[in-house]
Amino acid sequence: MLKLWKKFPGQLKRLILIFLLFVAALMTARHFLIPHDYGQYGNYRGGSVHEIANLEVKYAGQIVCVDCHDDIAEIKFAGYHKNVACEVCHGPGAAHVEDSDIELTSPRGRDLCILCHEYLPSRPTGFPQIVSESHNRVKPCISCHDPHDPVPPEAPKECSACHGTIARTKSHSYHADVECVYCHQASPEHKVNPRENLPSKPKTRDFCGKCHAEDADVEFGIPRVDMDAHEKRYVCWQCHYPHLPEAGQ
Numbered sequence: 001m002l003k004l005w006k007k008f009p010g011q012l013k014r015l016i017l018i019f020l021l022f023v024a025a026l027m028t029a030r031h032f033l034i035p036h037d038y039g040q041y042g043n044y045r046g047g048s049v050h051e052i053a054n055l056e057v058k059y060a061g062q063i064v065c066v067d068c069h070d071d072i073a074e075i076k077f078a079g080y081h082k083n084v085a086c087e088v089c090h091g092p093g094a095a096h097v098e099d100s101d102i103e104l105t106s107p108r109g110r111d112l113c114i115l116c117h118e119y120l121p122s123r124p125t126g127f128p129q130i131v132s133e134s135h136n137r138v139k140p141c142i143s144c145h146d147p148h149d150p151v152p153p154e155a156p157k158e159c160s161a162c163h164g165t166i167a168r169t170k171s172h173s174y175h176a177d178v179e180c181v182y183c184h185q186a187s188p189e190h191k192v193n194p195r196e197n198l199p200s201k202p203k204t205r206d207f208c209g210k211c212h213a214e215d216a217d218v219e220f221g222i223p224r225v226d227m228d229a230h231e232k233r234y235v236c237w238q239c240h241y242p243h244l245p246e247a248g249q
Contacts, residue, residue, distance in 0.1 A: 058092035079149040126194035
């Protein structure tokens with residue numbers, strides 16, 4: 001074995017030594033760093049089951065809340081917050097269940113609500129959002145909205161109430177004076193239940209052609225194209241963003 005080792009080139013000897021040192025370090029780390037009960041239940045520590053079972057119970061769960069507050073639950077389960085657990089807003093409730101004299105928190109400020117409802121471009125279109133710095137900034141949210149049934153005090157009158165980003169973009173474009181309802185047909189229910197009553201959208205090139213075809217009966221100054229020759233393979237909005245159509249030019 002020693003004779004064979006001497007025949008190895010120097011660089012190979014160094015590579016073998018590095019590999020052996022790595023294996024030794026790995027075995028040492030496994031012995032000292034990996035808990036002895038790891039793998040008892042698959043990729044978990046056996047002792048973690050008992051540790052978790054011994055943790056203090058802080059949350060009671062929404063079902064327990066309903067047992068005592070069925071009147072509020074009936075309102076909540078019929079509204080937009082039906083999937084928001086009670087303890088998200090009121091905090092851990094296990095202690096309150098054991099002793100009703102221990103009161104839960106009842107948010108009165110604006111900080112909690114804006115965690116979900118502050119305007120963010122990444123949130124789904126139609127999800128209720130506000131810019132808290134300008135939206136009734138001196139009032140707490142609950143002065144206008146019942147948290148258990150958070151419908152708006154009145155239905156939005158303008159599309160920009162929910163579609164602020166689109167409205168601001170459109171206001172700088174050639175389509176600024178085109179009413180939203182000219183292109184999008186929306187039922188009155190869309191204002192109070194937007195996700196279940198989506199507005200329609202144009203589906204063909206002919207819709208844009210009503211204004212932009214060469215023979216369109218519209219006022220002078222609107223850009224015209226030959227609808228039969230101009231990129232017939234595509235619908236218009238593949239190249240022109242309808243709310244800012246000049247961006248595609």
